[in-house]
Amino acid sequence: MTERSDPSGEQPTPSRLDRGPLREEVRREIRRLHQLSNRGLWGLAIFILISLGAQRNFNFLPTFSEGARAVLGAAPPVKLISIALVVYSFSALVLILSRMMGGTETYRGWAHLGYLSGFYFFYYYAEALPDNFWAVFAAGATILSLEYYAIWSYCSEAIRTEKELLGKLED
């Protein structure tokens, strides 16, 4: 970004020259916050892609051979997977809400993406994915939307503060 010319034609004072790196740092911080805010959208987009595959019961993947099933062992009971999903959703929502209250800038969407894919996998392995797809999808959509909202509201707030600071530096 180029330095603005002083309309008064006066030579800039040393203190004003010193603000250049500071302004650049603020701009960098704004860019970083924008990127951080977009992570939530990326997380949601990847989850939707995985869900599209799950809705088709992962029919594009090869089925488990008898040997693979023998190595992996029996699938856990579907009721246990469902109970685990309820417990996971509840604790994830409570943690996100408490993080939102604390106002931290951490994004845990990637970890949730892994857990939710795990639930899809377990239901798929137990041959109960078509019956339970919507439960995992609703849980994922809620958790990742809330994660996105948390990071987006934190970043919006921080970007506003940084822009105010930038405005003051450019005055």
Next chain:
Amino acid sequence: MRSIAAKAVVPVAVAVTGFVVVCCILLYSFIKGDMLNSAIQREVSLAGIIVKSTRYAMLHDDRESLRNIISNIGEQSEVEHSRIFNHSGLIVYSSDPEEVNQLVDKKNAGCVGCHEKEVPATNLGPMEQARRFANEKGHHVVAITAPIYNEPSCSTAECHFHPANLKVLGTLDIGLSAEPLRATLATLAWRMVVFCLMVLVLTVGGVCALLRRNILLPITNLVAYANAATRGNTDAPPPGGIDEIEMLGQSLQSLALRLEKKDRELEALRGRGGEPVPTRPTPPDTFAD
């Protein structure tokens, strides 16, 4: 999205609705499974009753009675099909006369449970005896295949002879309509959707009402009071409602009173010195926005 209402309502509404939806879907899935298992158990019992009822006719090789029993069962409104086939898979009796003397494909859904291995299985649990499918009429069916086992009285009967080493003599296949079950599940699904909507309305409505009563109205009153105080009107009492707003109002009031007092003192000082007193700049109405 910067208002208190939006910031407070959106996360609560998303979290509560999402969790209720997940629980409802899983609950529906559990109830569906339980109802289906219960329907299968009932069908297995019904198949057992039919096999027992036909036992006497089978022992006496009374084919006419057997034909009538199977035909009458098939006439019941909820029975989609009923048939008995022998151990070779040949349909001997059926509620649909056109099926008689036809061979059943052992790779069909109802047969593969026992016949997937070289030596057919002779004992299956109730859930393994059941299969669900849509028949050629498009009706959803829950069908049971119940084996008819060889007994000493069968292998030693005079009328006809079954070798004693033959464990399964034939199979009863009965299919009941799954439409009543599907209708019940559809009603349950609608009730759950209505329940979810009610939870959403109550949660969002409740949070909004509490926010409006306890936060938004006191803040609006405080903004109005601050605007009035900025214009020099300090006669009105500060707004109440909640402790924090009340304290903020009192601080604003004491600030406005001190400013008013200082203004009066300044005016008096300048009046005594004969200098013109500068007027106070008009404050912008930024609070109202």
